Amino acid sequence: MTEAREVTGMVLLAAPVGDFDKRLVLLTREYGKITVFARGARKPNSAFLAVANPFVFGTFFIYEGRTSYQLKSARIKNYFTELTKKQPGVYYGFYFLELASYYYREYMDATEMLNLLYVTLRALTVGKMDNRLIRCVFELRAVLLNGECPDFFSCQECCNSEQLFWFYPAKSGVVCESCHKKTKGYAIKMDASVLYTVQYIVTSKLQKLYTFTVTEEVLETLCKMMKEYMKGQVDREFKSLEVLRVMEW
The missing domain is CATH 2.40.50.140 (Nucleic acid-binding proteins)
Incomplete structure (x- = not known):
């Protein structure tokens, strides 16, 4: 041996x-x-x-x-035994494990993802934050670690940093109000609160990542943005998401 x-x-x-x-x-x-x-x-x-x-x-x-x-x-x-007793929280946890498995291979440096997984599962266990918001945060930080994070700080057409009110999933970033009028493609309207939230998620320190709340309107927009964006980033269906769709129907 x-x-x-x-x-x-x-x-x-x-x-x-x-x-x-x-x-x-x-x-x-x-x-x-x-x-x-x-x-x-x-x-x-x-x-x-x-x-x-x-x-x-x-x-x-x-x-x-x-x-x-x-x-x-x-x-x-x-052991995260408390999480296994939470419904549907445990299936969010399974989804996060599946997504981490999707992105990583042997000999890749997984230190940051392990840290992200740990604080995310802690947030699910504590239960003070909406599971949907935890999912949006995790997805956004996961794609950030994978080098695929959308640009939420400048217009993808003119590089302007003002009036960034439109998110284009296919462009992996935001477009300003002026450029939106002449830009083709599917876009999701954001307000200033949504923009601030996504900017906070991608720039905040790990220990501050799950310490905030948002309104239902902001959360719905975030969920819509991440759902559309992840469609273009992941080429497989996760079993945990299938279960979540049934449970939250």
């Missing part, structure tokens, strides 16, 4: 394998997204029984087998 490696990360996915094992997908700071097998994790007396589940965050000790990583032990910081 090779020497165990220490990685810090979160379980994105846990799937049964064989009679007693589990296949884990971990997002780690050291190696990006990796697959780890937890032998015997489904046995009632297994030391991995609570460890080998989605949302679990901590330090994992793994060793490299002939064809895959194997879990040796773990030191857990947060």
Whole structure:
């Protein structure tokens, strides 16, 4: 057996394998997204029984087998067990895990995404912020980390920084009132409150990210903007979103 490696990360996915094992997908700071097998994790007396589940965050000790990583032990910081009891909050959580998994591959630096996931799941658990707003914040910061964040600070046509009241998903940014009159394509009208909110989301520090509220009108516009924008960024359907659509119908 090779020497165990220490990685810090979160379980994105846990799937049964064989009679007693589990296949884990971990997002780690050291190696990006990796697959780890937890032998015997489904046995009632297994030391991995609570460890080998989605949302679990901590330090994992793994060793490299002939064809895959194997879990040796773990030191857990947060199981996020409170989140698993929240409906529909837990499915927002699953969506965030799926989106992180979509964006990351092995050997990618996942430090910032792990930090974002952690504070986001904490926000879902606390429950003081509307789940829809948490989703908008997470999506916007996720695309920011992926280098695809829309430009909310200057007009995509004339570079003007005033009267930025129209969001064009296809242009990945905003257009001023003057240019909107001669710009083709689908656009969503924003007011000053919506513009300030998205600018705050993309520039605020992580610890301040989930400490604000907005009106229902602003939230509805944000949800519409992110829904249309994410259509052009993600080329797959997430199972968690399908469940959320049914639950919130």
